[in-house]
Amino acid sequence: MDSIEILEKLVGFPTVSKDSNLELIEYVEQLLGTQGIKTARVYNQDRTKTNLLIKVGPPELPGVLLSGHSDVVPVEDQNWSVPPFELTSTQDRLYGRGTTDMKGFVACALATIMKARDRSLRTPLWLAISYDEEVGCIGVRRLLDMMAGSTIKPLFCIVGEPTMLKVANGHKGKVFLRANCHGRGGHSALAPKALNALHLACDFIDRLRVKQQELANSGKQDDSYEIPYTTIHTAKIEGGVALNIVPATSSVDFEMRHLPEDNPSLILEELQENADKIAESHREHFSEACIAIEQISSYPGLATPKQAPVVDFVKSLTGTNDTFKVAFGTEGGLFQDRLGVPTVVCGPGSMEQGHKADEFITREQISRCDQMLAKLLDRLEVGII
Template sequence: MDSTEILEKLVGFPTVSKDSNLELIEYVEQLLGTKDIKSTRVYNQDRTKTNLLIKVGPPELPGVLLSGHSDVVPVEDQDWSVPPFELTFTQDRLYGRGTTDMKGFVACALATIMKATDRSLRTPLWLAISYDEEVGCIGVRRLLDMMAGSTIKPLFCIVGEPTMLKVANGHKGKVFLRANCHGRGGHSALAPKALNALHLACDFIDRLRIKQQELANSRKQDDSYEIPYTTIHTAKIEGGIALNIVPATSSVDFEMRYLPEDSPSLILEELQEEADKIAESHREHFSEASITIEQISSYPGLTTPEQAPVVDFVKSLTGTNDTFKVAFGTEGGLFQDRLGVPTVVCGPGSMEQGHKADEFIAREQISRCDQMLAKLLDRLEIGII
């Protein structure tokens, strides 16, 4: 099967992060079985989802690792003109959820793995397919735990997130945070005798905006990024039961996407200090007033030097000379931090099409990705150690 045929199958599995990916993994295993390729599952705790690690080539040697995720974002509340979980073909585009982010790359990688069995590889080719990347890069951590216990680790890693097949050597780290606000409830007719937790939340959001402006004006800038400074984004506020009830609790979900030069823990300490000041200003009359920030999830940034061998190697596969840094996050920082594996991001498609209705990937991008991975096979056959 070629990459487009595999992609059609992959898109047909509605692997939204909240759901299982086991049917997709079973299909991949059946496909690999036609070439007698072995793979290893690494499950989540309740065994409803799994990572898959595939290796072709000399088992005693470190390989080049291709990395992709199987999960996709939801399609609810999006106005699709085509069925999201069916691949729709046009002359120059392939439509469907996950075509760009990032089943297109996974399809190309699987087609390449299948071809690898007909080659005499001196350097192995590995492929990791993870789950729950879209909700905090959760699934790959179990795979990394297993790989960390092995004496044989990858030479380097190519994360196939969409970059239009340009080589990205960095992205920011991310922390998902929640501020839990506690006031005092009551009847809305007596609202001045209560402490509205939504008011606490709004005061805290105001502090977030002030901190964001400070970061934007900071001398810690990296012009390699579209947004060259650390950002704080308020995403969701929850609270309230009914119109005539003063809410006693509320919460604010926010994120921090940080440059390596900034310390997320230090920024978090400063935000907690501001939260404490807000609560303290009410404690004379409302002793229960509090705002507590908790960390929900995080992943590290990716920082690979432009002079790193992996950068030059992948450039030679793509034919591009420049590197850049992507605005979005990937699992790349985890491969770098947890395994010490030099990592870059390079894959087909553009994130401009990701996470949207009528997501698509250009056929030309699939073709170019196939060509890039064909060059990789040629290099692995010669050997790169």
């Protein structure tokens, strides 16, 4: 099967992050099983989802790892003109949820793995397919724990997120945070005798805005990014049950997208100190006043030097000379931080089409990705070490 035929099958599995990916994984195992290619599963705790690790080539040697995720974002509340979980072809475009982010790359990688079976590779080719990337890079962590226990680690990692097949050597890290605000409830007719938790939330959000401005004006800067500094974004406020009740609790969901060289823990400490000051200002009359920040999820940034061998290696496959840094996050920082594997991001399609109605990838991008991975096989056949 070629890459587009595989992509058609992959798109047909509605692997939204909230749902299982087991049917897709079973399809991949059956596809590769016809070639005698063995795979290894690494499940989540309740065994409803799994990572898949595939290796072709000398088992005793480290290989080049291709990395992709199986999950996709939801399609609800999006106005699709084509069925989202069917591959629809119009001229040069292939429409369907996940075509760009990132089943297009996974399809190309699977087609390449099948071709690798018939090649005499001196350096192995590995492929990792993860779950729950779209909700905080959760699933790949179990795979990394398993790989960390092995004496054989990947030489390089290529994360195939959409970059139009340009080599990205960096992205910001992300921390998802929630500020839980506790005041004192009461009847709205006696509101001054209560402590409105939504007011606490608003005061805290004001501190977030002040910190954001400080980071923009005097924080660390990296002009390689479209937004060259660490950002803090308020996303959601929850609280209140009825118009005539002063809310006793509320919460604020916010995120930090930080430069790899910024320490998010230090910023978080400062934000918690500010939250404590807000609560303390009310404690004389309301002893229960509190704002507690909890971390929901996080993943590290990626910062691979331009001169790193992995950068030169992947540029030689794509034929491009430039590198850049992407605005979105990937699992790449985890491969680099937790395994010490030199990593870049390079895959077909553009994130401009990702997460939107009528998501698509072009045939030209699929073809170019196939060509890049064909060059990779040639390099692995002669050995890159």
